[in-house]
Amino acid sequence: MELRFRPQAVVFDMDGLMLDSERALMGCLEHTAQQRGYVLPHPLLLSLIGSSDATTRQKLADVLGFERTDALLAASYARYAGIVDAGVPLRPGIIELLELLREHEMPRAVATATRSPLAQRKLEAAGLLQYFQFVATSSDVAHSKPAPDIYLHAARGLGVPPAHCLALEDSPTGVRAALAAGMTTIQIPDLLEPDEEVRGYGHHITASLHDVRELLQQWLPVSAA
Numbered sequence: 223m224e225l226r227f228r229p230q231a232v233v234f235d236m237d238g239l240m241l242d243s244e245r246a247l248m249g250c251l252e253h254t255a256q257q258r259g260y261v262l263p264h265p266l267l268l269s270l271i272g273s274s275d276a277t278t279r280q281k282l283a284d285v286l287g288f289e290r291t292d293a294l295l296a297a298s299y300a301r302y303a304g305i306v307d308a309g310v311p312l313r314p315g316i317i318e319l320l321e322l323l324r325e326h327e328m329p330r331a332v333a334t335a336t337r338s339p340l341a342q343r344k345l346e347a348a349g350l351l352q353y354f355q356f357v358a359t360s361s362d363v364a365h366s367k368p369a370p371d372i373y374l375h376a377a378r379g380l381g382v383p384p385a386h387c388l389a390l391e392d393s394p395t396g397v398r399a400a401l402a403a404g405m406t407t408i409q410i411p412d413l414l415e416p417d418e419e420v421r422g423y424g425h426h427i428t429a430s431l432h433d434v435r436e437l438l439q440q441w442l443p444v445s446a447a
Contacts, residue, residue, distance in 0.1 A: 223408075223426050223427075223428055223433070223437065225388075225406070225426070225437050225438070225440070225441065227386075227406070228441040229328070229386060229387060229388035229406065229438075229441075230328075230329070230382045230383075230386040230387065231328065231329040231330065231331065231377070231380045231382040231386065231387045231388070232323055232328060232329075232330055232331075232387070232388045232389075232390065232438075233330075233331045233332070233333050233373060233376045233377070233380075233387050233388070233389045233390070233400070233405065234330065234331070234332050234333070234354075234389075234390050235332075235333060235334060235389075235390060235391045235392060235393070235396045236332055236334035236336060236341060236344065236345070237272075237334065237335075237336060237344075237392075238271060238272070238313075238392040238393060238412040238413065239313060239316075239390055239391060239392040239396075239410060239412070239431075240312065240313055240316045240332075240348075240350060241310040241311070241312060241313065241344060241348055241350075242310060242311040242312065242313055242412075243305075243306075243310045243344065244271050244392075244412060244413055245412075245413060246302065246305050246310060246311075247298070247302055248267045248270075248413075250298040250299075250301045250302045250305070251267060251294070251298045252267070253301070254294055254297045254298045254301060255294060258290075258293075258294065260286070260290075262282075262285075263285075266281065266282075266285060268413060268414050269281060270282075271392075271393045271395070271412075271413060271414050272335065272367060272392075272393030272394065272395030272396050272414075273335070273395060274335050274360055274366035274367065275337065275360075276366075277366075278295075279291055279292070279295065282294065282295070306340070306343055306344050306347055307343070307347055308347070309347045309348045309349065310344055310347070310348050312348060312350075313410075313412070313431060314430060314431065314432065315430055315431030315432040315434075315435060316350070316431050318431075318432070318435055319431050319432075319434060319435045319438075320350070320353040322435055322438065322439065322442070323353075323438070324353060326442045326443070328438075328442075329355055329380045329381075329382060330353060330354050330355060330380075331354055331355060331356040331357065331358060331376040331377075331379055331380050332345065332354050332356070332357040332358065332359075332376070333358045333372045333373045333375070333376040333389070333399075333400075334357070334358070334359050334360070334372070335359075335360045335366045335367045335372065335395075335396075336359060336360065337359055337360050337361045338357075338359040338360075338361035338362065339361075341357060341359045342357065345357065355379075355380060356376060356379035356380055358372050358373070358375040358376035358379060359372070360372060362375050363375050367395050367396050367398070367399035368395045368396075368398035368399045368402065369399060369402065370399050370400075370402035370403035370404075371399075372399060373387075373389060373399055373400050373402075373403035373405060374403050377403070377405075384403045384404040384405050385404050385405070387405045387406070388405065388406050388407075388408065388438075389403070389405040389406070389407045389408070390407075390408055390410065390431075390434060391407060391408070391409050391410070392409065392410055392411055392412045392414075393412075393414060394409075394414065394416060394417075394420045397409050397416075397420065397423060397425055398423070400425075401423060401425060406425075406426075407425040407426065408425065408426040408427070408428060408434055408437075409425055409426065409427045409428075410427075410428055410429070410430060410431055410433075410434065411427070
């Protein structure tokens, strides 16, 4: 993988990229469903990755109906809140990457489909909020991912044109959003591996945030000015 330009800013997805939250939330949904006497198919849970709250609710309701879905989500999110407040585990390599970018004063933003209050809580509890100049959430825009709105809002917040931003994503939904915004995009898959269609988008795909850090080091001076 080769990055052909020096980005002027880096925009990060949150869930599944920086935080190991997809796995935690899926566990809450599975456990709560089992307590209520039904099983959520694993492919259904995987299809929720990167989805907005409205899309998640609709997909679950297609299987369970809205009444059971709303009860399931309320109980699952209550369980998940305890994990958030304790600090969701970090994905490998995220601190090293953020420290590198901060050292070199590279502007950084978050672009997440999570709504604002919860996004801020997650980032602060995990110790990540300090690394970012701007946080763009689904609360700030009319359309969530895969629409480009959140990424465009993040670029405006940093004052950097989207074409000069590097976007980091884990999910196909997020990749589509970042590409639609005109950003160079690297996907670091977590629970959901890119299929043939996703690989056809033409973006970069790599195994870890450590790889991204090494890639960016090629464009950064040995020491910050």
